[in-house]
Amino acid sequence: MAIHNRSHYNHALMSINKMRKEHTFKHKTSTDFASPGRPMLCLNIMDCCEFLKTIPDGSIQLICIDPPYNLALAGWDIYDDYIEWASKWLDEAYRVLSKNGSMVIFGGIQFRDAKSGDLIDIIHHVRHHTKFKLINTIIWRYKNGMSAHRYFANRHEEIIWLTRSNDYYFDLDSVREPYAEKDLAAALKDKRLNPENTMKGKNPTNVWEINRLNGNSKERVGHPTQKPVEIIERLVRALSYPGSVVLDFFAGSRTVGRVCITEGRHCLLCDRDSASIEYFNKHLALMRKMGQPTDYEPIDSTEDFFTKLEGAYPHEGETAI
Numbered sequence: 642m643a644i645h646n647r648s649h650y651n652h653a654l655m656s657i658n659k660m661r662k663e664h665t666f667k668h669k670t671s672t673d674f675a676s677p678g679r680p681m682l683c684l685n686i687m688d689c690c691e692f693l694k695t696i697p698d699g700s701i702q703l704i705c706i707d708p709p710y711n712l713a714l715a716g717w718d719i720y721d722d723y724i725e726w727a728s729k730w731l732d733e734a735y736r737v738l739s740k741n742g743s744m745v746i747f748g749g750i751q752f753r754d755a756k757s758g759d760l761i762d763i764i765h766h767v768r769h770h771t772k773f774k775l776i777n778t779i780i781w782r783y784k785n786g787m788s789a790h791r792y793f794a795n796r797h798e799e800i801i802w803l804t805r806s807n808d809y810y811f812d813l814d815s816v817r818e819p820y821a822e823k824d825l826a827a828a829l830k831d832k833r834l835n836p837e838n839t840m841k842g843k844n845p846t847n848v849w850e851i852n853r854l855n856g857n858s859k860e861r862v863g864h865p866t867q868k869p870v871e872i873i874e875r876l877v878r879a880l881s882y883p884g885s886v887v888l889d890f891f892a893g894s895r896t897v898g899r900v901c902i903t904e905g906r907h908c909l910l911c912d913r914d915s916a917s918i919e920y921f922n923k924h925l926a927l928m929r930k931m932g933q934p935t936d937y938e939p940i941d942s943t944e945d946f947f948t949k950l951e952g953a954y955p956h957e958g959e960t961a962i
């Protein structure tokens with residue numbers, strides 16, 4: 642397969658292809674990859690199932706989605722047969738994910754009377770009707786939330802992490818949490834711990850305490866279910882690498898796109914609501930205000946996107962170089 646002569650991509654492509662050939666992804670960290678230069682972003686307004694059909698097999702490193710939870714929070718959040726609908730995008734997601742790729746799905750559990758499909762049904766479906774492997778359930782715990790009087794007030798949501806194989810890319814070092822000074826001294830004396838890893842910080846575990854965005858949060862761009870940048874950053878850093886492709890087909894305000902710009906990942910986004918464009922412009926304005934990089938290469942279609950990346954993500958069974 643020919644590689645286009647685009648010098649700012651080629652260095653990254655060569656290192657990625659070399660690792661793919663050597664099957665060494667398992668033990669790599671983001672520092673092993675060259676920066677992609679200007680990340681490409683392809684922003685689409687359409688139905689996710691139609692959009693997914695335009696994506697080649699095995700071409701995506703990370704799928705990071707925050708689908709409708711089926712809680713009737715908005716018109717887009719109501720499905721009569723949630724699993725029948727979700728199974729369509731889950732099957733397509735499996736097809737487009739690379740062998741060392743990951744998919745993360747935000748979700749919640751419906752309590753009380755509602756029995757119309759939620760994350761539990763997605764997990765059940767994934768277990769019994771797909772080849773995905775479930776690696777972790779991450780508990781996203783927050784201190785801020787609605788009050789309740791007839792039950793314990795809810796203070797968590799879940800994120801499930803799925804892969805296609807056991808040879809998935811995972812860069813723990815990029816998301817380790819630093820020890821407090823006094824804990825570090827104790828951890829370095831602990832014979833069960835590897836001092837080299839201890840110096841890099843702690844495994845953040847699968848319980849993440851990160852507050853939800855309050856109505857008056859400075860990060861807010863207006864989307865009713867906008868997710869905090871901090872969570873998306875952790876997922877993007879740990880499960881994708883510079884120059885790889887991240888996909889979010891329920892993009893909302895495009896928080897995932899925002900993080901891909903700062904983290905140097907190429908990004909494919911889709912949402913059927915055109916308000917997504919305005920929300921993203923607000924993200925960019927906030928990023929400028931914070932002095933963050935906002936430079937990206939806008940790409941009109943998935944076809945152009947993959948033509949530009951040709952060679953970096955060979956279809957299964959093909960060799961790039």
Ligand SMILES: C[S@@+](CC[C@H](N)C(=O)[O-])C[C@H]1O[C@@H](n2cnc3c(N)ncnc32)[C@H](O)[C@@H]1O
Binds near residue numbers: 688707892894911
């Ligand atoms: C939970 S929100 C995502 C919020 C996003 N994570 C953020 O940080 O802004 C889900 C999004 O999915 C979109 N959506 C719902 N059904 C869809 C469909 N069939 N195809 C594409 N987008 C859809 C909605 O318009 C909504 O913006």
